[in-house]
Structure formats: C-alpha cells, structure tokens
Amino acid sequence: MSLPDFEGLDQWSLAASQKDSSTGSNDVRIGIDRTAAVAILQLSRPAKRNALTQAMMDHLIYVLDQLDQDGDVRAVVLMGTKKGAFSAGVDISELTQLTTGDAHERRFLSDLNGAFERFSKPIIAAVEGLALGGGFEVALSCDIIYAAENATFGLPEVSISTIPGAGGTQRLVRTLGKYKAMELILSRQTISGQELAQRGLVSRAFDANEDVVLEAKKLAARIATYSRPVVNMAKQAVLAAENNHLEAGMAVEKQLYYMTFSLNDFKEGTSAFLNKQPPEFKHH
Incomplete structure (x- = not known):
C-alpha cells in the first residue's frame, strides 16, 4: 500500500465534512483503513515543510474530535511528508x-493541546525529517513516537526570541530530565531520532531501509485488534502517571482495572484464552 497517495484508504474530504466548506483545506489529509480500523492523518503542506498555520491546527482539532467519535476507528497514525518533513513548527509569518493579548484571547495552541489530551484512542506519530518547535510538540502530544534514525528533533524557539508554548518544556523534562531539556532548549540544539530512542522518548527508530509510516500503521493495526474500551482504559492509566503522584496514579489504575471486569470483551477475552481460541471482541 502506498501511504503517501493513500492508495486503498477511504479518503475523507475535510472540506465536505465541515459545516463551512469555504474553510476546507488540503493541508490536513485523512485516510481510513476500515478493515484495520486505523486512520492515517497527514500534515500536507510540503512546500513549507508542513509549518503549522492556524487553519491547519483548526482542521487537526476538528478531525481528532470527529475520529474520536468514529466507532470504526480504533487507532490513528499521524505523519508528515513521506521521506520529507514531519513539521518545521508553527508558521513564523503568522x-x-x-500580540500577548491576542494569544490570551485566542488561547493560542491551547485548543490544539486540548484536542490531543481529550482524544481517547491511541495516536502514533510517524516522524521523518524535521520535527522542530511546534512540530516536535505535536509529536510529543501523541501516545507513541516512531521515527527515522536520522529524523531531526528540536525546540529552537529561543533563536527567534520566544519559548516553546505547546508543552515542549514540560514534556521534555519528564522524559529527558531537567538538565538535558535545559541544554536542548537554551542552546537550540537538535537531537536525532536514534538518540531519542536511546533515551526512551522515541519508542522505536528505523534505519533508511525501513518504512517508518508502514511500521507505525502495523502497530496501529495490531492495537486496533484489541478491545477498544480496554485500550482506552489502558491509555488513561498510563497518562495518569504523568499528572499524579504514585498513590493517586495507583488509585486511578485500580479503578480502571476493576471497570474492565464489567465488559463483555473481558468475558470474551478470558473465555477465549481458557478455550485456546482467538477472541472476537465486540468493543463493549
């Protein structure tokens, strides 16, 4: 399957799906493999290295909200340009x-953060080329990052006299530690996908002979074979560790664990295991 051309995918027209079709854009492309229950989202502004405009971010927010309600989609892959850039960050011209007042009034980037935070299904970022500034932060907002070994990550905002504003400082400290995060941000250093994989921020890094997007889709398809509510609960439990101390996180985990016992899929999964048969999950 040729993912850049979305061959074999059910292509979703963003303009047709919005109430005001005049705001439609080809800068975010959507393809759905309904057999695998996987959606592919592509940032598609290659001439500008997928620099994020406000329109692109609005479209991405809209699409995430719609996909979260789509029962046929159980996992998502977010990609940039195949063998090109993931995203070079927020469009500087915009x-x-x-102004400070405008940013407060528009809650600039807050809506985008919120869309990722409330999205209940797993999102895998497939990163090739540049993931800088807001592009890096979008990848960090995903649940799993697959990257090319030679992909370039960084938060260079200090070089234009601003700072990361979509969670970059906070998430890097949690993953790389204060000292490495401080060095990267204050000196505008870049870091490769290979090194980030060694440090545990990138889940897997792939060499030039491997297809990052295809590998991400394989992972998404595998995740999509499991019970949708159980996968969502597992995601909630993992994310609870970011925002809670250990005791509170353990309480969240236990509550979610107990909730799985009431699911029909729990009965199906355990019965299939005991009978040595493949489960047939109904996703409830």
Whole structure:
C-alpha cells in the first residue's frame, strides 16, 4: 500500500465534512483503513515543510474530535511528508502577527493541546525529517513516537526570541530530565531520532531501509485488534502517571482495572484464552 497517495484508504474530504466548506483545506489529509480500523492523518503542506498555520491546527482539532467519535476507528497514525518533513513548527509569518493579548484571547495552541489530551484512542506519530518547535510538540502530544534514525528533533524557539508554548518544556523534562531539556532548549540544539530512542522518548527508530509510516500503521493495526474500551482504559492509566503522584496514579489504575471486569470483551477475552481460541471482541 502506498501511504503517501493513500492508495486503498477511504479518503475523507475535510472540506465536505465541515459545516463551512469555504474553510476546507488540503493541508490536513485523512485516510481510513476500515478493515484495520486505523486512520492515517497527514500534515500536507510540503512546500513549507508542513509549518503549522492556524487553519491547519483548526482542521487537526476538528478531525481528532470527529475520529474520536468514529466507532470504526480504533487507532490513528499521524505523519508528515513521506521521506520529507514531519513539521518545521508553527508558521513564523503568522506568529509574528500575534500580540500577548491576542494569544490570551485566542488561547493560542491551547485548543490544539486540548484536542490531543481529550482524544481517547491511541495516536502514533510517524516522524521523518524535521520535527522542530511546534512540530516536535505535536509529536510529543501523541501516545507513541516512531521515527527515522536520522529524523531531526528540536525546540529552537529561543533563536527567534520566544519559548516553546505547546508543552515542549514540560514534556521534555519528564522524559529527558531537567538538565538535558535545559541544554536542548537554551542552546537550540537538535537531537536525532536514534538518540531519542536511546533515551526512551522515541519508542522505536528505523534505519533508511525501513518504512517508518508502514511500521507505525502495523502497530496501529495490531492495537486496533484489541478491545477498544480496554485500550482506552489502558491509555488513561498510563497518562495518569504523568499528572499524579504514585498513590493517586495507583488509585486511578485500580479503578480502571476493576471497570474492565464489567465488559463483555473481558468475558470474551478470558473465555477465549481458557478455550485456546482467538477472541472476537465486540468493543463493549
């Protein structure tokens, strides 16, 4: 399957799906493999290295909200340009138009953060090429990152006299530690996908002979074979560790664990295991 052309995928027209079709854009592409229950989202502004405009972010927010309600989709892959850039960050020409008051009034980037935070299904970022500034932060907002070994990550905002504003400082400290995060941000250093995999931020890094997007889709398809509510609960439990101390996180985990016992899929999964048969999950 040729993912850049979305061959074999059910292509979703963003403009047709919005109430105001005049705001439609080809800068975010959507393809759905309904057999695998996987959606592929592509940031598609290659001439600008997928720099994020406000319109692109609005479209991405809309699409995530719609996919979260789509019962036929159980996992998502977010990609940039195949063998090109994931995203070079927020479009600087738009950024220069913002004032502090405008940013507060528009809650700039907060809506995008919120869309990822409330999305209940697993999202895998497939990163090739550049993932800088807001592009890196979008990848960090995903649940899993697959990357090319030679992909370039960084938060270079200090070089244009601003700082990361979509969670970059907070998430890097949690994953790389204060000292490495401080060095990367204050010196605008970049770091490779290979090194981030060694440090545990990138789940897997792939060499030039491997297809990052295809590998991400394989993972998404595997996750999608499991019970949708159970996968969502597992995601909630893992994310609870980010925002709670250990005791509180353990309490969340226990509550979610107990909730799985009431699911029909729990009965199906355990029965299939005992009878040495493949489960047939109904996703409830």
